[in-house]
Each structure stands twice: as C-alpha cells, then as structure tokens.
Amino acid sequence: MAFHKKEEFSQKEQDLANFAKAMSHPARIAILKVLAQRNECICGEIVDILPLAQSTVSQHLKELKNAGLINGTVDGPRSCYCINWKAFEKFNSEFTSLFNNLKVKNEKACC
Amino acid sequence: MAFHKKEEFSQKEQDLANFAKAMSHPARIAILKVLAQRNECICGEIVDILPLAQSTVSQHLKELKNAGLINGTVDGPRSCYCINWKAFEKFNSEFTSLFNNLKVKNEKACC
DNA sequence: TTCTTTAATCGTATATTTGCGATATAAGAT
DNA sequence: ATCTTATATCGCAAATATACGATTAAAGAA
Numbered sequence: 111m112a113f114h115k116k117e118e119f120s121q122k123e124q125d126l127a128n129f130a131k132a133m134s135h136p137a138r139i140a141i142l143k144v145l146a147q148r149n150e151c152i153c154g155e156i157v158d159i160l161p162l163a164q165s166t167v168s169q170h171l172k173e174l175k176n177a178g179l180i181n182g183t184v185d186g187p188r189s190c191y192c193i194n195w196k197a198f199e200k201f202n203s204e205f206t207s208l209f210n211n212l213k214v215k216n217e218k219a220c221c
Numbered sequence: 222m223a224f225h226k227k228e229e230f231s232q233k234e235q236d237l238a239n240f241a242k243a244m245s246h247p248a249r250i251a252i253l254k255v256l257a258q259r260n261e262c263i264c265g266e267i268v269d270i271l272p273l274a275q276s277t278v279s280q281h282l283k284e285l286k287n288a289g290l291i292n293g294t295v296d297g298p299r300s301c302y303c304i305n306w307k308a309f310e311k312f313n314s315e316f317t318s319l320f321n322n323l324k325v326k327n328e329k330a331c332c
Numbered sequence: 333t334t335c336t337t338t339a340a341t342c343g344t345a346t347a348t349t350t351g352c353g354a355t356a357t358a359a360g361a362t
Numbered sequence: 363a364t365c366t367t368a369t370a371t372c373g374c375a376a377a378t379a380t381a382c383g384a385t386t387a388a389a390g391a392a
Contacts, residue, residue, distance in 0.1 A: 114377085115351075118272040119247035126250055133241035135380085136230035139319075143234075146320060154338065161229045166381050168340055173379095186389040187338040198320065206313060208250075209257060209304075225347085226381075246350080265368060277351050279370055284349095297359035298368045 126208065129201040132177035137162060138170050142193060145180060151190035237319065240312040243288035248273060249281050256291060256304050264300050 116124060133139060137160060144156055156171075157164045171191060174180045178197045183190050227235060244250060248271055255267055267282075268275045282302060285291045289308045294301045 113351085115272060116247050119251055123247040123250045123254075127245055127247040130241045130244035130250075131246075134238050134245045136227050136234040136238040137380095139234045139237055140230055143319070157339095161226060162380095163382050164339070165341080165383075169380080172340085184339080184388090187336090187387090188389090189339060202317060202320070206317065208254070209309065209313070224381085248350090268369095273350095274352055275369075276353075276371080280350080283370085295358085295369080298357085298366090299359090300369060 122204070126201070126205060128177055129179075129205070132174055132179055135170065137167075138174055141167070141170060141174065142179070145191060145193050151192045153189050153191060233315070237312070237316060239288060240290075240316070243285055243290055246281065248278075249285055252278070252281060252285065253290070253304060256302060264302065 116127070119127075133142075140160055141156055144152065144159060148155075154164075157167050160167055162170075171180070171182065175182050175191075179194055179201075180191050181194050227238070230238075244253075251271055252267055255263065255270060259266075265275075268278050271278055273281075282291070282293065286293050286302075290305055290312075291302050292305050
C-alpha cells in the first residue's frame with residue numbers, strides 16, 4: 111500500500127470524509143452530546159460519564175478539536191470545551207446537500 | 222487496549238458512528254457521487270474514474286454495502302450497485318436531528 | 333515551596349483500515 | 363470446451379486508530 115491516496119480526491123470530498131471520520135466513533139458522538147446538553151463547558155465530567163480512561167477521552171477530544179468540531183481553551187489545570195456550531199453547521203449542510211441535489215433526479219432504485 | 226469498548230455505547234450512537242465510518246473515506250464519497258449521478262447501475266466505471274485499483278474499489282463497495290448505504294446485485298460477471306436512498310435518508314435525518322434539537326437551547330459558544 | 337487537582341502527552345500493545353497484486357469465480361462469447 | 367471479461371476474494375504490507383497506564387505540566391491551595 112505504502113501511501114495514502116486520499117489526497118488524490120477533491121478537497122470537498124476530503125473535507126467531508128474528515129468530518130465523517132471525526133463522527134465515526136460512538137465515544138465522540140457521546141462527547142458531542144454531552145457538550146451540547148450543557149450550557150457551560152465541561153472537561154472531566156466527560157470522563158465520569160464515558161466508559162473510558164481519562165487519557166482516551168482526552169485523545170478523542172483532541173480529534174474532535176482537530177476536525178474543528180469543538181473549541182477548547184486551556185485554563186491552567188482545567189480545560190474548557192464546547193461545540194463549534196458554525197463548523198458543524200457548515201459540514202452538516204454540505205453533507206446534506208451533497209445528495210439532496212442528486213436525489214431528486216434519481217429516486218428510483220435500480221437494484 | 223485489547224478491546225473495543227464500542228459496544229458500551231448506545232445503539233443509536235453506534236449506528237450513527239457506523240454510518241459516519243462508511244462515509245469517512247474520500248473514495249467512498251466519490252463512489253456515492255458516481256452512483257448518484259447515473260440512473261443506471263455501474264460497476265467497473267467506478268474503477269476507471271477513481272485513482273484506485275480494482276480490488277480496492279471492490280473493497281470500498283463492500284464496506285458501503287455492509288453499512289447498508291448501497292444495494293448490490295451480482296449478475297454473473299458484472300454486478301450492479303446503486304444507492305439505498307431509504308437507508309441514507311434514515312441516517313441523514315437521524316444525524317441532523319441529533320444536534321438540531323440541542324442547538325436551539327445552546328447556540329452560544331462559551332469558549 | 334510543596335501538595336493537590338486536572339488534563340495533556342508519551343509509550344506501548346493490539347486491532348482495524350487501506351491498498352495492491354494475484355488468484356478465483358461466474359457467465360457470456362467463440 | 364475454451365477464452366474473455368468483470369468482479370470478488372485472498373494474502374500480505376504498511377499506516378492509522380483505539381485504548382490504557384504512567385508521566386508531565388500547570389495553576390491554585392496549603
């Protein structure tokens with residue numbers, strides 16, 4: 111295999127795939143749910159709720175942050191995370207429109 | 222590490238994560254686009270379009286099929302794939318609603 | 333200054349994904 | 363019956379993801 115090939119696809123396809131990848135683990139979906147439910151930012155609370163070790167949760171948070179789906183600020187010993195609604199909105203609409211355009215012309219399944 | 226832990230999350234979270242995983246590679250997004258653009262089912266055309274070997278494309282198709290996002294029928298030497306709009310619709314709406322509910326109460330970012 | 337608390341990072345093990353060439357399979361064409 | 367064509371599957375190598383314990387870092391409390 112050796113190499114990635116992901117770069118050979120369009121930027122839009124890559125962006126969408128990265129977004130999907132960020133959502134491709136139940137732990138990260140659970141984290142997003144928790145973040146959405148609270149009005150204030152949480153950190154260690156997530157560790158208490160999820161069935162995962164602190165380091166693992168921290169890793170998942172990092173991936174969500176890298177994907178741009180959450181914002182995080184470090185306040186010394188504690189850090190604060192919350193959902194980046196703008197980014198989420200952007201991906202979500204791109205995602206939906208990707209197929210909705212085509213679906214109209216092509217609703218009937220052929221197999 | 223040893224074990225998966227994915228099972229410890231809710232079924233809905235797992236389903237959504239699996240859906241996202243199926244979409245988490247640009248090649249699979251490209252495949253879905255191709256399938257959506259044609260009214261008839263294609264097969265080897267995808268291989269010509271994508272910068273990937275035939276066996277790799279076949280593998281991606283299998284994953285999309287396993288995720289339930291496409292249907293496939295084998296017609297002897299050639300096979301026929303197309304998008305399972307119903308399944309796609311289901312996931313897409315679940316996906317959108319997951320956040321839209323919460324977003325209303327919690328639009329303001331705190332960090 | 334030292335202790336405590338909270339979270340990030342490092343190191344490591346294992347599992348999964350991605351990719352390809354080679355091979356197998358299955359049906360139609362010759 | 364053999365050849366051709368289109369796909370799926372196998373076997374393998376390399377890259378990534380998942381998970382955890384241990385360690386580090388950073389700031390406030392004692």
